[in-house]
Amino acid sequence: MLKFNIDAASPVPVYQQVKQAITLDIMANRLKDGDQLPSIRTLARILKLNPNTVAKVYYSLEQEGYIEGRRGSGYQVKCQKGKMDNLKLSIIEHEFKAFLEKAFSLGFTKEDIEKLMRRLLTNE
Amino acid sequence: MLKFNIDAASPVPVYQQVKQAITLDIMANRLKDGDQLPSIRTLARILKLNPNTVAKVYYSLEQEGYIEGRRGSGYQVKCQKGKMDNLKLSIIEHEFKAFLEKAFSLGFTKEDIEKLMRRLLTNE
Amino acid sequence: MLKFNIDAASPVPVYQQVKQAITLDIMANRLKDGDQLPSIRTLARILKLNPNTVAKVYYSLEQEGYIEGRRGSGYQVKCQKGKMDNLKLSIIEHEFKAFLEKAFSLGFTKEDIEKLMRRLLTNE
Amino acid sequence: MLKFNIDAASPVPVYQQVKQAITLDIMANRLKDGDQLPSIRTLARILKLNPNTVAKVYYSLEQEGYIEGRRGSGYQVKCQKGKMDNLKLSIIEHEFKAFLEKAFSLGFTKEDIEKLMRRLLTNE
DNA sequence: GTGGTCTAGACCACC
DNA sequence: GTGGTCTAGACCACC
Numbered sequence: 001m002l003k004f005n006i007d008a009a010s011p012v013p014v015y016q017q018v019k020q021a022i023t024l025d026i027m028a029n030r031l032k033d034g035d036q037l038p039s040i041r042t043l044a045r046i047l048k049l050n051p052n053t054v055a056k057v058y059y060s061l062e063q064e065g066y067i068e069g070r071r072g073s074g075y076q077v078k079c080q081k082g083k084m085d086n087l088k089l090s091i092i093e094h095e096f097k098a099f100l101e102k103a104f105s106l107g108f109t110k111e112d113i114e115k116l117m118r119r120l121l122t123n124e
Numbered sequence: 125m126l127k128f129n130i131d132a133a134s135p136v137p138v139y140q141q142v143k144q145a146i147t148l149d150i151m152a153n154r155l156k157d158g159d160q161l162p163s164i165r166t167l168a169r170i171l172k173l174n175p176n177t178v179a180k181v182y183y184s185l186e187q188e189g190y191i192e193g194r195r196g197s198g199y200q201v202k203c204q205k206g207k208m209d210n211l212k213l214s215i216i217e218h219e220f221k222a223f224l225e226k227a228f229s230l231g232f233t234k235e236d237i238e239k240l241m242r243r244l245l246t247n248e
Numbered sequence: 249m250l251k252f253n254i255d256a257a258s259p260v261p262v263y264q265q266v267k268q269a270i271t272l273d274i275m276a277n278r279l280k281d282g283d284q285l286p287s288i289r290t291l292a293r294i295l296k297l298n299p300n301t302v303a304k305v306y307y308s309l310e311q312e313g314y315i316e317g318r319r320g321s322g323y324q325v326k327c328q329k330g331k332m333d334n335l336k337l338s339i340i341e342h343e344f345k346a347f348l349e350k351a352f353s354l355g356f357t358k359e360d361i362e363k364l365m366r367r368l369l370t371n372e
Numbered sequence: 373m374l375k376f377n378i379d380a381a382s383p384v385p386v387y388q389q390v391k392q393a394i395t396l397d398i399m400a401n402r403l404k405d406g407d408q409l410p411s412i413r414t415l416a417r418i419l420k421l422n423p424n425t426v427a428k429v430y431y432s433l434e435q436e437g438y439i440e441g442r443r444g445s446g447y448q449v450k451c452q453k454g455k456m457d458n459l460k461l462s463i464i465e466h467e468f469k470a471f472l473e474k475a476f477s478l479g480f481t482k483e484d485i486e487k488l489m490r491r492l493l494t495n496e
Numbered sequence: 497g498t499g500g501t502c503t504a505g506a507c508c509a510c511c
Numbered sequence: 512g513t514g515g516t517c518t519a520g521a522c523c524a525c526c
Contacts, residue, residue, distance in 0.1 A: 011509095012135045013516060028231050039498065050518045055499075063435070071256055072498045072526045088230050096244055099223050106152050106212050110245060117241060120220055121234060132443055135515090137509065174511060259384045259500090261524065276478050298526060336478050344492055347471050354460050355400050358493060365489060368468055369482060383524095385501060411513065422503045427514075444511045444513045 019057045026066055027088050037075040143181045151212050161199040267305045275336050285323040391429045398438055399460050409447040
């Protein structure tokens with residue numbers, strides 16, 4: 001089921017937040033290939049947004065190949081699992097590299113970072 | 125020297141991007157206690173921004189105690205090393221926790237993440 | 249037999265696409281004078297369209313004299329060959345002129361176009 | 373200069389017509405690399421359209437790499453001539469093949485088509 | 497009911 | 512002035 005934390009005060013536009021939430025759900029396989037998305041109007045009502053805003057999200061997700069829409073029958077998730085797995089890996093690698101870069105630029109050594117990670121990972 | 129990647133198309137306001145870049149330089153000790161910052165007009169020219177925007181950045185950094193301005197003599201970095209170290213640690217911990225949360229939400233296990241990190245850290 | 253490439257996402261209404269496809273089949277003599285067309289309901293089922301949409305197509309084709317319907321016995325193709333030949337020629341001339349106009353507006357010269365056509369025609 | 377024949381009665385959406393007109397101007401080199409486009413509001417006024425509609429056109433052209441926009445300084449044409457030439461050729465080839473296919477499907481022979489083309493090309 | 501297009505008009509950030 | 516986001520609400524085609 002779709003869960004959203006829309007932050008109206010955030011500088012990142014609402015439609016981007018919604019888009020990102022759906023993309024995340026697809027990549028986490030909470031939304032599976034073929035799943036029906038709520039209609040534009042329904043989701044707009046749930047999120048208390050204008051239908052145009054939701055339409056922009058769906059249109060953008062369709063352009064990027066995550067979902068597919070047909071007049072009269074709404075939007076469906078459209079993704080092959082293999083492609084998703086590659087995408088997920090490349091995203092998480094990219095995030096980790098960004099983290100490393102930031103840590104190094106702040107003056108932490110490789111050892112500092114390893115210690116930190118070990119500590120935070122065992123706490124989970 | 126100040127290095128900036130200003131992204132005008134980003135939803136996060138330009139002045140916040142500049143502020144963050146300077147904060148990072150201070151924490152990384154590339155800008156040291158007592159260092160002179162470029163004048164508002166000079167930095168504005170370099171970044172092709174309106175002087176008002178840069179003024180807003182300096183004012184905000186002064187409010188938070190990172191820099192100090194005096195009439196006629198510009199702005200100087202003002203920070204004690206100890207305070208910086210605590211700040212840096214809390215920032216990098218926060219970043220790593222955010223990374224972990226994202227990885228988990230994408231369906232990666234603790235083992236997946238450990239493998240990934242070991243691989244990327246030894247490549248560095 | 250009727251072959252259709254219905255594009256639901258196209259801005260040109262579905263019923264016009266169907267109508268055009270049938271007209272083309274008649275002009276290409278794949279549908280001959282006297283041939284029986286599938287019933288409205290049958291064609292609707294095949295194309296996954298609403299029977300109303302197909303009825304609109306047949307009604308319009310009848311208005312233009314391409315087909316003829318009788319109560320209880322469906323629709324039949326109705327066309328004299330001579331009339332068709334003139335129609336076909338004027339259609340194909342019109343299409344070619346439109347092609348030429350587009351090519352010229354893109355900056356191609358008469359020589360460019362002749363070369364292109366010779367190349368593509370001998371490849372067939 | 374931008375010339376438009378917007379047909380409000382056409383089934384193809386206004387924003388698509390505007391987009392196509394601009395694309396055509398770029399490919400015909402009537403709009404050159406670096407040229408400034410009229411602002412969203414200006415073009416909207418000229419075409420008697422809502423600014424949102426023009427914004428949609430510009431956004432879409434930017435997505436496809438034809439133009440580039442910056443806050444506060446409007447949109448500029450962005451295209452390398454070489455890339456354009458390839459694009460033009462592939463478009464015109466595609467159009468000609470579609471024409472040929474249609475002509476063949478209407479029962480014209482290669483000779484019929486050659487005669488027709490020679491006649492219409494010398495008339496120009 | 498579904499999505500697609502379009503208008504009118506507001507408010508924002510940045511120049 | 513520039514573009515970007517968003518709302519409110521209309522009308523369309525197709526189901």
